[in-house]
Amino acid sequence: MYIPSFNSFSDKQEIVAFMQRYSFATIVTTIDNLPVATHLPFLVNENNGQTTLRSHFAKANPQWKAITESTSLVIFTEPHAYISPTNYETEKNVPTWNYIAVHAYGKARILESVEDKAELLKHTIEAFETVYLKQWDSLPEDYKLKMMNGIVAFEIEVTDLQAKKKLSQNRSEVEQQHIIHSLEKSEDTNVKEIAEYMMDLKKS
Numbered sequence: 573m574y575i576p577s578f579n580s581f582s583d584k585q586e587i588v589a590f591m592q593r594y595s596f597a598t599i600v601t602t603i604d605n606l607p608v609a610t611h612l613p614f615l616v617n618e619n620n621g622q623t624t625l626r627s628h629f630a631k632a633n634p635q636w637k638a639i640t641e642s643t644s645l646v647i648f649t650e651p652h653a654y655i656s657p658t659n660y661e662t663e664k665n666v667p668t669w670n671y672i673a674v675h676a677y678g679k680a681r682i683l684e685s686v687e688d689k690a691e692l693l694k695h696t697i698e699a700f701e702t703v704y705l706k707q708w709d710s711l712p713e714d715y716k717l718k719m720m721n722g723i724v725a726f727e728i729e730v731t732d733l734q735a736k737k738k739l740s741q742n743r744s745e746v747e748q749q750h751i752i753h754s755l756e757k758s759e760d761t762n763v764k765e766i767a768e769y770m771m772d773l774k775k776s
Contacts, residue, residue, distance in 0.1 A: 596611065613627060
């Protein structure tokens with residue numbers, strides 16, 4: 573990912589927290605030299621400095637067959653906002669976009685056992701809808717096995733993390749304040765989150 577030095581951020585804890593907050597990501601691999609992508613919810617874990625991503629494909633999705641053959645790219649990105657040149661102090665300016673993105677690279681391995689799949693689904697339910705776990709546990713075993721047979725679970729050990737915050741760091745203090753005030757007025761939660769990230773950046 574292209575990252576100017578003033579847009580780079582390298583705090584591992586902050587990066588992992590961002591990935592966990594915006595965990596519906598895009599996994600990109602290559603099949604016959606063509607990029608293929610699938611949008612999936614990921615579990616992001618950090619243990620002794622090693623970042624691990626876990627998720628599952630529908631077995632009908634052919635992308636899973638290629639994920640162990642080469643490095644995968646998983647893209648985490650969510651809050652973004654259009655930045656109007658009306659926020660700038662001079663007229664000779666153009667619109668741009670503020671956003672945050674993390675690119676995680678690593679080799680995937682298939683989690684083949686029923687136990688591994690069951691554990692993945694349990695942790696996924698706990699992450700996204702804890703109250704559903706009781707219902708899942710009460711379902712007939714043959715039904716749960718049928719559901720698990722329809723997925724391909726996998727795990728990626730991240731070998732490279734590239735993180736970018738494009739939050740108007742190259743603009744003046746006055747212009748940054750104009751942008752924050754402008755974004756705060758939006759009814760779009762996504763846009764307001766960029767304002768919050770800009771304010772947090774100014775505090776750090």
